[in-house]
Amino acid sequence: MxxxxxxxxxxxxxAQTIGVVVLHSWLLNRVDQQLTEFALPDQAIADADNLPRSPAPDSVTLPSDFRVAYYNVSGHKQGTVGGGKxxxxxxxxxxxxxxxxxxxxxxxxxxxxxxxxRVLRMNEAADHTxxxxxxxxxTLEGAMSKLVVLNIVVFAAAVIGLISVGRWVVRLGLLPLTRMEHTAQDITATDLSLRLPDTDPRTETGRLSTVLNDMLDRLQQALQEREFSEARLRRFVADAGHELRTPLTSIQGFAQLALRHPxxxxxxxxxxDEQVVENAARMDLLVDDLFLLARLDQMPEYRTVPVDLLSLAADAVSAAAAHADGAHRVTLGSLDEQVDNGELEPVETLGDPHRLLQVVGNLLSNALRHTPxxxxxHVRVGATRAGARTGGTSRPDRTSTSPPLAEGTPVCVIEVGDDGPGLLPEEAARVFERFYRVDPSRSRAHGGSGLGLAIATAIAxxxxxxxxLDTxxxxxxxxxxxxxxxx
Structure with a gap:
């Protein structure tokens, strides 16, 4: 300002200085022009030798305010012509x-x-007068004096007006920043969900507010993710402790029994001893799953080779059927129900066959263990495009912790479905959580450690x-x- x-x-x-100089020069030139164009009356020239040294009341009168002084040949002043007050x-x-x-x-x-x-010297050629x-x-000096006074007044008024109006305009322009300041204080003191109100993209403060709002959104999201991560870590530690405490308690109990009753x-x-070995194996399996999950979370290295998902699914079905002891009927088919099983075609993708077989085996194991x-x-294999019906995208009755794929993306799919009782919506929402088991008693007889689907999700x-999951x-x-x- x-x-x-x-x-x-x-x-x-x-501008005022230039105006004063130009006007003064113009008025002075007008006076000089009048002096240059002045012509002495013939009577004044004829009586030049008899002029008195000062004008008499009845002396020659010149037009306007002109005054004329006469000097003789020897250069001495003889008198003047013209008068006034x-x-x-x-x-x-x-x-x-x-x-x-x-x-x-x-x-x-x-x-x-x-x-x-203003004076001008002229010589008379006839008698050298x-x-x-x-x-x-x-008139010139009066006009210039009034102009200078007027300019001073205008200058002072202009400066005062500029300062006053400038301060008002600056305060008005900074009003959004003042509101931003108050909102920022409220955000710091009370509620992180508050946002800056002025977001007009046509102004600098509006664009600044938009950027700050985006930053606040990201900060709030980061804080929420941090809180969620901390809560998840606490729950993970509690669940891991619970899973490890059961076999440790069993081992400790049998060991104390052996010491007390040799x-x-x-x-x-x-x-x-068999119980001790069984619980030790359970602990070993749980620790192996935890280590595997930790490696998968830390950007694991997968083999990238062509994998035939049909052959992989067939191997998993064969292994599951061998462990099912005839209690379940496991079938292998195509995503397209109109295709006969004998006409299945290979479905190739790139990946680690060992890890992908681990995922399919886990899904089959859960289906056999948790259904009557x-x-x-049913195991179905095929190639299709991502969609609400075929899979890969989100829909209301579908659960997944992974981001959806773009609609229409070419994909390869392995489905493991059963005709069992299904899951409640609240159970389906948590089925991919670590250490979560549908069995509220967390009994080993009704499931594993609760890490299988979490590991399968990380591999996928x-x-x-x-x-x-669709259920x-x-x-x-x-x-x-x-x-x-x-x-």
Whole structure:
């Protein structure tokens, strides 16, 4: 504001100075032009030898305010022509004291007071008489004095107006920043969900508010993710401790029993040892799963080779059927229900066959373990495009912790479905959580450690795909492994 005020004041002062100089020059040129164009009356020239030294009341009267002084051949002043109430110019006594050059006007002071006169020297060629013509500069000096006073008043008013209006305009322009300041104080003191109100993209403060709002959104999201991550870590530690405490308690109990009763029968000791070995194996499996999950979370390295998902699914079905002991009927088919099993075609993708087989094996193991005996289990393999019906994208009755794929993306799919009782919506929403088991008692007989689906999800994401669940109460569950198709 001060810079603009100084610049404007300098501009006004420069314009006023130029105006004063131009007007003064123009008025002075007008006076000089009048002096140059002045012609002496014939009567004044004829009576030049008899003029008195000061004008008499009945002397020759010249037009306007002209005054004329006469100097004889010897250069002495003879007298003056013209009169008036104002003091006349201070003419020199002889031409030797004249500073005016013929044809070039000059300024002389008045006989009294502060006024000035403009004088011009002219020579009469006939008798070598010198005439000095004078005009008063009272009008010019008065006009210039009034103009200077007016300019001073205008300059002062302009500076005061610029300062006053400038401060008001600056305060008005900074009003959004003031509101931003108050909102920022409220955000710091009370609620992180508050946002800056002025977001007009046409103004600098509006664009700044938009950027700050985006930054606040990201900060709030980061804080929420941090809180979620901390809560998840606490829950993970609690679940891991719970899972490890059960086998440790069993081992500790059988060990104390052996110390207190060393003379137990051999059959009891063997049974206790078997329980110790079983719980130790359970702990070993749990620790291995934890290590595997940690490696998968830390950007694991997967083999990238062509994988035939049909052969992989067939191997998984064969292994599952061998462990099912006829309690379940496991079938292998195509995504397209119209295709006969004998006409299945290979479905190739790129990935790590060992890890992908681990995912399919886990899905089959869960289907066999968590459904009643005799429940059919269907494994379907095929190539399709991502969509709400085929999989890979989100829809209301579909659960997944992985981001959805773009609609229409070419994908390879392995589905593991069953005709069991299905899952409740609240159970399906948590089925991919670590250590989560549908069995509220967390019994080992009804499931593993609760890390299988979390590991399978991590492997699917590591291959650029996702693991998802479609389920309806009374209509079974369908777990779907969706992987990018091979180019």
């Amino acid at each position: 001060w810079g603009v005020t100084l610049l404007a004041a300098a501009a006004v002062l420069t 104002k003091p006349g110019p201070k003419f020199p006594r002889s031409t030797d004291e004249l500073q005016s050059v013929e044809g070039h006007p000059t300024t002389v002071p008045a006989e009294s007071g502060d006024s000035h006169w 010198t005439f000095v013509v004078a005009l008063p500069l009272d 003379d137990r029968p051999a059959a009891d000791r063997r049974k206790a 005996p005799g429940t059919p289990v 994401q590591g291959h650029g795909g996702r693991l998802e 309806t109460i009374g209509h079974g569950c369908t777990f779907r492994l969706v992987l990018p198709a091979r180019d």
